[in-house]
Amino acid sequence: MNTLLSSKKPIxxxxxxxxxxxxxxxxxxxPKQVVKAVDGISFDLYPxxxxxxxxxxxxxxxxxxxxxxxxxxxxxxxxxxxxxSLTEMSKKELRNIRGDIQVIFxxxxxxxxxxxxxxxxxxxxxxxxxxxxxxxxxxxMLELMQNVGLRPEYLERYPHEFSGGQRQRIxxxxxxxxxxxxxxxxxxxSALDVSIQAQxxxxxxxxxxxxxxxxxxxxxxxxxxxxxxxxxxVMYLGKIVEISxxxxxxxNPLHPYTKALLSAxxxxxxxxxxxxxLLKGDVPSPLxxxxxxxxxxxxxxxxxxxxxxxxLLRELESxxxxxxxxxxxxxxx
Amino acid sequence: MxxxxxxxxxxxxxxxxxxxxxxxxxxxxxxxxxxxxAVVGGFIILFYLSLTILAPVLAPFDxxxxxxxxxxxxxxxxxxxxxxxxxxxxxxxxxxxxxxxxAVGFSSVLFGAFFGILxxxxxxxxxxxxxxxxSRSLDVMLAFPGILLALAIISALGPSLINVTIAVGVFSxxxxxxxxxxxxxxxxxxxYIDAIRTLGANDFIIIFRHIFPNILSPIIVxxxxxxxxxxxxxxxxxxxxxxxxxxxxxxxxMLSSGRDFLFTAPYMAIFPGIMISVLVLGFNLFGDGLRDAxxxxxxx
Numbered sequence: 249m250n251t252l253l254s255s256k257k258p259i260x261x262x263x264x265x266x267x268x269x270x271x272x273x274x275x276x277x278x279p280k281q282v283v284k285a286v287d288g289i290s291f292d293l294y295p296x297x298x299x300x301x302x303x304x305x306x307x308x309x310x311x312x313x314x315x316x317x318x319x320x321x322x323x324x325x326x327x328x329x330x331x332x333s334l335t336e337m338s339k340k341e342l343r344n345i346r347g348d349i350q351v352i353f354x355x356x357x358x359x360x361x362x363x364x365x366x367x368x369x370x371x372x373x374x375x376x377x378x379x380x381x382x383x384x385x386x387x388x389m390l391e392l393m394q395n396v397g398l399r400p401e402y403l404e405r406y407p408h409e410f411s412g413g414q415r416q417r418i419x420x421x422x423x424x425x426x427x428x429x430x431x432x433x434x435x436x437x438s439a440l441d442v443s444i445q446a447q448x449x450x451x452x453x454x455x456x457x458x459x460x461x462x463x464x465x466x467x468x469x470x471x472x473x474x475x476x477x478x479x480x481x482v483m484y485l486g487k488i489v490e491i492s493x494x495x496x497x498x499x500n501p502l503h504p505y506t507k508a509l510l511s512a513x514x515x516x517x518x519x520x521x522x523x524x525x526l527l528k529g530d531v532p533s534p535l536x537x538x539x540x541x542x543x544x545x546x547x548x549x550x551x552x553x554x555x556x557x558x559x560l561l562r563e564l565e566s567x568x569x570x571x572x573x574x575x576x577x578x579x580x581x
Numbered sequence: 582m583x584x585x586x587x588x589x590x591x592x593x594x595x596x597x598x599x600x601x602x603x604x605x606x607x608x609x610x611x612x613x614x615x616x617x618x619a620v621v622g623g624f625i626i627l628f629y630l631s632l633t634i635l636a637p638v639l640a641p642f643d644x645x646x647x648x649x650x651x652x653x654x655x656x657x658x659x660x661x662x663x664x665x666x667x668x669x670x671x672x673x674x675x676x677x678x679x680x681x682x683x684a685v686g687f688s689s690v691l692f693g694a695f696f697g698i699l700x701x702x703x704x705x706x707x708x709x710x711x712x713x714x715x716s717r718s719l720d721v722m723l724a725f726p727g728i729l730l731a732l733a734i735i736s737a738l739g740p741s742l743i744n745v746t747i748a749v750g751v752f753s754x755x756x757x758x759x760x761x762x763x764x765x766x767x768x769x770x771x772x773y774i775d776a777i778r779t780l781g782a783n784d785f786i787i788i789f790r791h792i793f794p795n796i797l798s799p800i801i802v803x804x805x806x807x808x809x810x811x812x813x814x815x816x817x818x819x820x821x822x823x824x825x826x827x828x829x830x831x832x833x834x835m836l837s838s839g840r841d842f843l844f845t846a847p848y849m850a851i852f853p854g855i856m857i858s859v860l861v862l863g864f865n866l867f868g869d870g871l872r873d874a875x876x877x878x879x880x881x
Contacts, residue, residue: 319775346781359772363794372790373780401593404601419776426780 258292258328259462260316260349260430265289265325267308267315271535283534285311287486288325290561293430298456298463300473302509303483304531309466312483313432316464317351318342329430347377350423354435356415360407366393366418367403373425388425395458396421397451413444417451424455432464437472449476470513474498479567482506485534485542488561492568502570504547504578541573549574612874619870625863632679642670644677644830653846663848665838667828671852674830678853681831682860685746685824686812692750693811694804697757702788704758705765716762719755727752727814735823742815742831745824749811760803764796798872805868809861816857832857 267286286308293299301309315322318334327334329349334342353359361369370389374380380388390400396417407415416436423431433452437445449472455461467473473480474494481491482505490503501507508525527546532538538545544554553573561571572578614620632639642660648668656663662671704715722730731748738744768774769792777791816833818824825831827838832853839850 314775317775317779319778343781343783346779349779351776351779353772353776355772359776361773361777361791361795364791372777372782372786376780376782376786401597404597422776422780 256294257331259295259330260293260464261326261328261331262292262312262316263290263326263328265312265315265327266323267311267320268323281535284486284537285534286315287537289483289486289488290325291481291488291491293462293464295429295462296456296460297478298465298476300465300467300477300480301483302467302470302473302480305468306485306531306534307483308486308534309468309483310434313351313434313464313466317349317432318346344377347379347426348428349430349432350426350428351432351434352416352419352423352436354438356412356419356439357407359419360415360422362407365404365406366398366421369418369422370403370425373422377426379426392421392425395424395455412440413447416440416444416448420448420451420455424459427459428461430462430464432466434466435468436465438467438469445472452476470509474513482509485531485537487542488569488571489543490568490570490572491561492565492570496565496568500568502564502568502575502578503543503572504549505543507578541571549578609874616870616873618866619873622863622866622868622870625859626867629679629683629860629863632676633683636676636680640670640673640676642673644669644674645828646670653842653849655846656848662852663846665835665849666842666846669828671835671849674835675832675852675856678830678832678835679856681742681825681829682812682816682857685742685749685815686808689746689748689750689811689815690753690804690807692747693753693807694757694800696750697754698761698793698800700754701758701761702765702793705762706769706784706788706792708766712762715758719758722752722755723759725752728817731814731818732823735818740823740826742819742825742829745815745818748818749814752814753807753811756807757800757803760799761796764799765792768792768795802868802872805864805871808868809864812864813857813861 269283271281303309314320374385393400437448477494479493480497482489484505490506508527511525540556541554541559544550559571559573561569563569651664652668654664660670700715704712730752734748735744819831819833820837825834835853842849
């Protein structure tokens, strides 16, 4: 897998992406505070793969997605889509290319305009990106509805007439309407029931095959990530701590944070005894992140080196990158 | 899917769509019909509108004809609401006056709503310094009591009914703008706006096709309340002699001329007064009911 991936050209290349948010000062005369939601991350997304971003809430995984989509203008860094920089584009150029990168949101209740029928939504999406001339859109809409497993007469309905799972399908249909290449799934199944989750995940997988889609799958649910991804990226406090293909990451996690995360996946087989690694304390505030390695405040193996020097993301095994000073030593444990 | 099936389905879809539209219309009337107060309000407004249209047919006399020998007569079979100090038939004057009041009300609210909505959408959507400039300017306007602002505008433009309309419209702007700005800020952060942005929609589409329809309810409610206030303010300004000039049968002006005869001929002031209050009540009741019926989420 890895050799195959690295031989391909990345469809999306994120380099040194930073997304800072300025929050209101707490009191007069105090300096304005900056939340470093995403603090200099770089990764590549290869055509046809599913790259998952995992991490606790507040680690910057959703912000990464929003920055790529330019819903929030990135503070710094570059996003290359097919070798074209999205960050340097004019507003108009960006609008035209936007159809290629679509998003499926977490909340199926908030992501559909309550005053527009499904027909209006799909038609508008195609009209904005000039996908098809008006006369051919009707047939395409019926096709889309079939693709996502909805009955064609639902086109006339409003979002409030659907269940959560159905709405998510509508969201997927809307994204597909503009023939995207990359779809960012921002917690796309987190708000759904487990049984519906499975349906939607299978739908996504099928669509990926049928339409050659590339997924950036943002989730906090490791069992879903394990099911759907090709590669996994673990984030902690705005930084990438580990990025690797799925098999290697789940079998041999190198970063202590990843180890702790993976140990939190519940196991059904009671005969397997597994040691749960419990992390002490909370995630530090991104307003005032720790020096050196951001994880050192909670890492059981932290040393002075970790406190002083920030570990760089380095390739330890082929295609398995980790940001820890002691990854070699720890992998033995 | 073969072509014939697709066509069949498409024609079927058209009929389904028609049926659904009809159902939607029916639902609107049913929802608003369930609200008794709204029905009453609606009938009051309809009543006034029909007076406006039918005034030339219904009015028994010429509203401007002075018959000095008939002056200050109480209500009688000939003059249902009596006559004023110049012997003009009050009923006829009130009927013609309804045209003035409704016209002033509607045009000033449309004027205020148009600019208010535009400013509110721009301030709410773009935020930052655009919002600061617009909001602070609106605060300045809001700092004046409405009637004082209207007085200032009229003293600059000169007393006339058209200037009253402008003045009442102008002091409606900040009220609309504020409500629209707040709702816009709320709606623009919702995920469906993000979704439409990722599709590549420009600001115009986002603002007018996606944000605006979703903030209509508060605008409609505000609009109906403003209609009531605008009619009241216009009458008030005319009462002060700044709006409609005699012999115009504007209700506020009639009220004003009735003031001098409050003890000897109270009906001169009572009837225009009743007309104003009932109309204001009607708009208030109707606006509330309209809000409930217009919101598709209120459907069961």
